[in-house]
Amino acid sequence: MDPEFTAYPLRQLADAALQRARQLGASRADFRAERIRGQRIQLSDGNLETQFDSDDLGLAVRVVVDGTWGFASAVDMTPEAAARAAAEAVDVARVAAPISTERIQLADEPAHGEVTWLSAYEVDPFDISVADKIALLSSWSRRLLDADGVDHVDASLYQVRECKFYTDGATTALQQRVRLHPSVTAVAVAADGRFETMRTLAPPAGRGFEYLTGAGWDFDAELAELPSLLAEKMAAPSVESGRYDLVIDPSNLFLTIHESIGHATELDRALGYEAAYAGTSFATFDKLGSLQYGSPVMHVTGDRTTEHGLATIGFDDEGVAGQSWDLVTGGVLTGYQLDRRIAAAANLGRSNGCAFADSPSHMPIQRMANVSLQPAANGPSTAELIASVTDGIYIVGDKSWSIDMQRYNFQFTGQRFYRIRNGRLDGQLKDVAYQATTTDFWNSMEAVGGPQTYVLGGAFNCGKGQPGQVAPVSHGCPSVVMRGIRILNTVEEAGT
Amino acid sequence: MTENSPQEAVERALAAAKSDDCIVIADEGSAANLRWAGNSLTTNGVSRSRQLTVVAVTRSGDEARVGVVSRAGVRSDQIADVVAEAEAAAAGAAPAEDAQPLVPANPVSGAGWDHPPAETEISVFAGFAADLGAAFATAAGGGRKLYGFAEHEMTSSYIGTSSGLRLRHDQPSGRLELNAKSADMATSAWAGTGTRDFGDVDVTSLEADLAQRLDWAKRSVSLPAGRYETLLPPTAVADLLIYLYWSAGAKDALDGRTVFSKAGGGTRVGEQLAGLPLSLYSDPAEAGLQCAPFVVAHASSRESSVFDNGLPTGRTDWIAAGTLGALVQTRHTARLSGLPVTPAIDNLVLTAPDAAGSIAEMVGRTSRGLLLTCLWYIREVDPQTLLLTGLTRDGVYLVENGEVTGAVNNFRFNESPVALLARITEMGATVPTLPREWADYFTRAAMAPLRVEGFNMSSVSQAS
Numbered sequence: 001m002d003p004e005f006t007a008y009p010l011r012q013l014a015d016a017a018l019q020r021a022r023q024l025g026a027s028r029a030d031f032r033a034e035r036i037r038g039q040r041i042q043l044s045d046g047n048l049e050t051q052f053d054s055d056d057l058g059l060a061v062r063v064v065v066d067g068t069w070g071f072a073s074a075v076d077m078t079p080e081a082a083a084r085a086a087a088e089a090v091d092v093a094r095v096a097a098p099i100s101t102e103r104i105q106l107a108d109e110p111a112h113g114e115v116t117w118l119s120a121y122e123v124d125p126f127d128i129s130v131a132d133k134i135a136l137l138s139s140w141s142r143r144l145l146d147a148d149g150v151d152h153v154d155a156s157l158y159q160v161r162e163c164k165f166y167t168d169g170a171t172t173a174l175q176q177r178v179r180l181h182p183s184v185t186a187v188a189v190a191a192d193g194r195f196e197t198m199r200t201l202a203p204p205a206g207r208g209f210e211y212l213t214g215a216g217w218d219f220d221a222e223l224a225e226l227p228s229l230l231a232e233k234m235a236a237p238s239v240e241s242g243r244y245d246l247v248i249d250p251s252n253l254f255l256t257i258h259e260s261i262g263h264a265t266e267l268d269r270a271l272g273y274e275a276a277y278a279g280t281s282f283a284t285f286d287k288l289g290s291l292q293y294g295s296p297v298m299h300v301t302g303d304r305t306t307e308h309g310l311a312t313i314g315f316d317d318e319g320v321a322g323q324s325w326d327l328v329t330g331g332v333l334t335g336y337q338l339d340r341r342i343a344a345a346a347n348l349g350r351s352n353g354c355a356f357a358d359s360p361s362h363m364p365i366q367r368m369a370n371v372s373l374q375p376a377a378n379g380p381s382t383a384e385l386i387a388s389v390t391d392g393i394y395i396v397g398d399k400s401w402s403i404d405m406q407r408y409n410f411q412f413t414g415q416r417f418y419r420i421r422n423g424r425l426d427g428q429l430k431d432v433a434y435q436a437t438t439t440d441f442w443n444s445m446e447a448v449g450g451p452q453t454y455v456l457g458g459a460f461n462c463g464k465g466q467p468g469q470v471a472p473v474s475h476g477c478p479s480v481v482m483r484g485i486r487i488l489n490t491v492e493e494a495g496t
Numbered sequence: 497m498t499e500n501s502p503q504e505a506v507e508r509a510l511a512a513a514k515s516d517d518c519i520v521i522a523d524e525g526s527a528a529n530l531r532w533a534g535n536s537l538t539t540n541g542v543s544r545s546r547q548l549t550v551v552a553v554t555r556s557g558d559e560a561r562v563g564v565v566s567r568a569g570v571r572s573d574q575i576a577d578v579v580a581e582a583e584a585a586a587a588g589a590a591p592a593e594d595a596q597p598l599v600p601a602n603p604v605s606g607a608g609w610d611h612p613p614a615e616t617e618i619s620v621f622a623g624f625a626a627d628l629g630a631a632f633a634t635a636a637g638g639g640r641k642l643y644g645f646a647e648h649e650m651t652s653s654y655i656g657t658s659s660g661l662r663l664r665h666d667q668p669s670g671r672l673e674l675n676a677k678s679a680d681m682a683t684s685a686w687a688g689t690g691t692r693d694f695g696d697v698d699v700t701s702l703e704a705d706l707a708q709r710l711d712w713a714k715r716s717v718s719l720p721a722g723r724y725e726t727l728l729p730p731t732a733v734a735d736l737l738i739y740l741y742w743s744a745g746a747k748d749a750l751d752g753r754t755v756f757s758k759a760g761g762g763t764r765v766g767e768q769l770a771g772l773p774l775s776l777y778s779d780p781a782e783a784g785l786q787c788a789p790f791v792v793a794h795a796s797s798r799e800s801s802v803f804d805n806g807l808p809t810g811r812t813d814w815i816a817a818g819t820l821g822a823l824v825q826t827r828h829t830a831r832l833s834g835l836p837v838t839p840a841i842d843n844l845v846l847t848a849p850d851a852a853g854s855i856a857e858m859v860g861r862t863s864r865g866l867l868l869t870c871l872w873y874i875r876e877v878d879p880q881t882l883l884l885t886g887l888t889r890d891g892v893y894l895v896e897n898g899e900v901t902g903a904v905n906n907f908r909f910n911e912s913p914v915a916l917l918a919r920i921t922e923m924g925a926t927v928p929t930l931p932r933e934w935a936d937y938f939t940r941a942a943m944a945p946l947r948v949e950g951f952n953m954s955s956v957s958q959a960s
Contacts, residue, residue, distance in 0.1 A: 040795070042797070043590075044593065044747075044798065047590070047591070047592075047593035048562075048589055048590040048591065048592055048593065049593060049594075049796060049797065049798065050795050050796050050797050051562065051563065051564055051585060051589055051795075052564045052566065052794070052795035053563075053564060053565040053566065053581070053582075053585060054566045054567070055565070055566065055567035055568060056568045057567070057568045057569045058545075058568060058569060068537070068540075069538070069539050069540060070540065070541070071539065071540065071541030071542070072541060072542045072543065073541070073542075073543040073544065074544055075544055075545060075546045075568055075569035076569060077569065088542050088618075089541070089542075091618060092528075092540050092541055092542055092618050093540070095540070095618050095621070095622075095625060096530065096537040096540045096625075098625075098629060099532075099536070099537050099625065099628060099629035099632055100536050100537040100538075101535065101536040102534075102536045102538065129588050130563075130585050130588040130589060131587075131588030131589070134588070134589065134590050138590065151751075151752070152751050152753065187751070187753055189751070189752035189753065189757075191759070191760060192759055192760075193752065193757060193758070193759025193760065194880065195752055195753055195757075195879075195880060197753075272533055272534060272641075272643070272681070273533050273538060275533060275643045275675060275677065275681075276533070276643035276644045276645060276673060276674075276675035276686075277645065277673070279872075279959070280681070282958070282959075361527075361543040361544075361545060362541075362543070363539050363541050365539065400875050400876060400877045400885070401875055402873045402874070402875040402885045402886055402887070402908070403873060404872070404873065404887045404889075404906065404908070404957040404958075404959040405872055405873070405887065405889055405959050406958070406959035406960070407959075408957055408958040408959050409887070409906075409908050409955060409956070409957035409958065409959065411877075411885050411908060411910075411954075413877060431878070433877060433885075435908070435954070435955055437958065463936075466529070466531055466645040466647070466673075467527070467529055467647060467936075468936040486955075488910070488954070490877050490878045490883055490910075491878070491881070493877070493883060493910035493952065493954060494878060494881040494883040494910070494911075494912050494915060495912075495915060495950075495952065
């Protein structure tokens with residue numbers, strides 16, 4: 001545990017805040033203190049472009065006064081600042097109360113007492129020197145720049161160490177987790193001005209620096225094949241738009257899961273709390289237990305417990321212990337993601353622990369768990385799935401994404417697209433995007449791969465809420481076969 | 497100036513610096529927000545921030561190594577530690593590709609330096625909250641539900657450098673987003689506005705406008721995907737052109753990697769992009785949209801350089817009379833491109849000579865077309881053409897014979913804002929607007945409504 005963080009008088013700060021809140025009439029109050037270290041390193045063609053170390057520190061007090069939320073944060077880690085923040089939070093609630101008709105209630109959660117939790121990692125990336133990290137990214141860049149057909153290389157590494165202290169009196173949780181996201185992109189530019197890119201598929205992970213040196217991903221192997229993959233893409237024919245059967249690799253499908261299942265099964269959205277911004281959901285509460293979300297082979301879970309998952313944590317920002325649960329079972333909507341307010345509002349019993357605030361400056365809201373599509377036990381390999389397709393496309397890696405505000409209509413692109421003819425790959429295509437309506441898409445899923453095809457992907461940058469908050473989240477999935485999906489040619493779409 | 501003031505923090509950091517050059521940025525921020533759903537406030541709060549950023553520069557000949565450390569809530573006794581961390585980072589860094597001399601002190605340096613940071617607090621909403629409560633009651637009486645968000649932020653930034661530069665800037669930012677829905681949630685309308693102080697926000701008028709739009713939606717019309725003559729309101733124009741602006745980095749263009757790259761090398765600066773003589777510009781002095789008149793760069797990137805901190809900025813025409821006039825440049829990229837130094841500026845304005853009239857007047861001149869409310873979930877599909885995808889949201893209306901005749905289903909669009917410039921057939925008067933999609937990052941815009949031929953609605957969205 002970060003000794004600089006634990007050196008702050010966290011319990012004393014909490015006592016000052018919670019006592020002040022109670023004195024001023026709060027019926028409930030909780031306290032968080034956080035330290036979030038970040039480091040971003042970016043190289044352009046092997047030259048250092050960005051080195052930026054951030055260190056966010058502060059405390060937050062959330063209260064309920066007369067049934068209304070109030071929230072305030074402070075940057076000074078002193079009892080006086082904590083007490084002042086509590087008073088400001090109460091002031092906010094009193095300003096809001098006259099025009100708040102909803103009475104805030106929170107679902108019950110067992111008291112967990114004093115608990116400590118650390119994520120699974122071996123080497124804290126902040127224990128590695130900046131020079132060593134730059135040297136590693138530089139060597140990766142040089143390796144690609146030395147290859148034929150590579151004109152430019154972007155290499156980046158973003159690392160976070162997040163420390164949280166939470167207490168509501170019943171549960172006091174001290175937690176720390178680490179995550180990092182390495183990325184390398186090779187660029188080819190032709191004399192006629194055409195250009196293409198090829199990015200590594202290595203997902204961001206809740207791991208330490210060991211991730212870059214062989215634990216969980218083989219960067220050497222991936223970097224070795226990037227130049228030839230890029231060259232093939234540069235020479236690839238442009239796709240003919242139409243309907244195709246698709247084999248979708250986990251490196252692409254994780255993002256489709258994120259957008260079309262992850263956000264759609266957030267109950268705060270389905271109930272309208274995000275209606276003006278992130279949107280609502282077609283998966284409305286009245287459809288719980290009946291909506292045929294996808295085909296019978298579709299089994300989707302939510303969890304905050306997967307090892308190395310980006311949304312994994314011991315206790316959420318309302319003191320709820322991490323859990324796992326079903327969202328879609330046999331293709332039918334069977335669950336939602338919840339925080340304590342939403343669980344109570346929907347009479348669903350205990351929260352499943354999805355409250356998260358991305359900084360001490362922000363109030364916790366319901367954020368996404370690790371939402372994952374489960375593989376088929378003893379299911380087929382990716383090669384076997386490809387063999388089942390006569391006329392189709394195999395899609396690998398994520399790139400562009402967009403979905404509407406009720407999670408119906410989406411469009412995705414990818415890093416590379418292979419033509420499938422008679423069960424075999426027949427070279428790359430380019431200019432490909434796929435577009436579908438969520439339930440049509442998931443109901444077209446004919447087969448899911450076995451555990452050997454399962455990969456935990458994810459992203460650092462899931463946005464939601466106002467003020468805007470960014471959350472990291474993972475999504476595991478196997479390769480899948482989808483039948484009859486609309487493929488667009490992006491050059492034709494541009495009208496050029 | 498108190499011991500813990502941002503000015504004192506800057507001076508202490510500079511005094512502690514042992515590197516060849518040092519840049520210190522102290523940011524003091526405060527924010528207040530209200531959020532509501534279903535005619536009731538939901539989550540509301542205030543926050544404060546204090547950030548100290550130290551840029552340590554170690555020079556050797558033409559090379560410079562840079563370390564940047566930015567830390568929140570730094571106490572006086574921790575300032576030297578932050579400087580030391582930045583210097584240690586610089587010692588371990590590779591040479592910075594954007595190395596330049598620091599910006600020298602200039603005549604405006606020091607103006608307002610001693611003033612305390614500006615602040616905002618929840619009371620900024622005192623009058624607004626009362627009006628909002630009245631709007632809730634009006635909406636409820638009319639069978640409507642209001643959703644939305646109001647936010648006011650104030651950031652005071654102080655820059656000091658070892659070259660003697662002392663600059664400060666106070667940046668107020670505010671916005672209101674108001675969304676009205678019918679009781680059955682089947683129809684929706686949206687309005688938004690940027691503001692510096694909430695003194696100019698008329699929530700009553702906005703609610704009435706939304707009620708009218710929900711009335712328009714009482715007749716619904718299903719239309720298929722296709723290319724339509726489309727009236728884009730200022731907020732939608734802002735979202736498309738802000739993305740164009742964000743994609744106008746000179747370095748990427750020089751590398752041959754953007755829509756603004758010239759085949760065979762160089763950039764497309766000087767090429768005609770639009771048929772109309774429109775101008776797309778940024779100006780830190782633009783009335784109502786004022787922003788920092790100098791560079792504030794906490795980190796280097798492809799479009800910014802820490803070495804440029806304090807560099808004065810002025811009106812820059814990214815597109816002038818329909819021609820690509822400038823790309824976003826640092827001093828480093830300007831040397832590479834041979835073009836003027838034109839750093840990014842935090843506002844954007846679209847104008848054209850003789851452009852006049854509101855979007856309502858443009859509706860009156862439309863025989864058949866679509867009127868949009870705003871765009872949503874805009875993402876880049878293809879950087880070669882700057883093809884963007886996204887959705888229409890909160891009201892697409894069919895215009896026939898000069899009148900709105902009903903509400904149309906939503907669409908997914910695939911369009912390039914660059915290609916679109918050549919298909920603008922009419923432009924209205926420029927007005928301040930809030931970019932719906934990018935308002936988390938960019939609130940200062942003034943745009944004109946546009947009439948565009950053949951806007952590509954790629955598919956129908958069932959979302960309402």
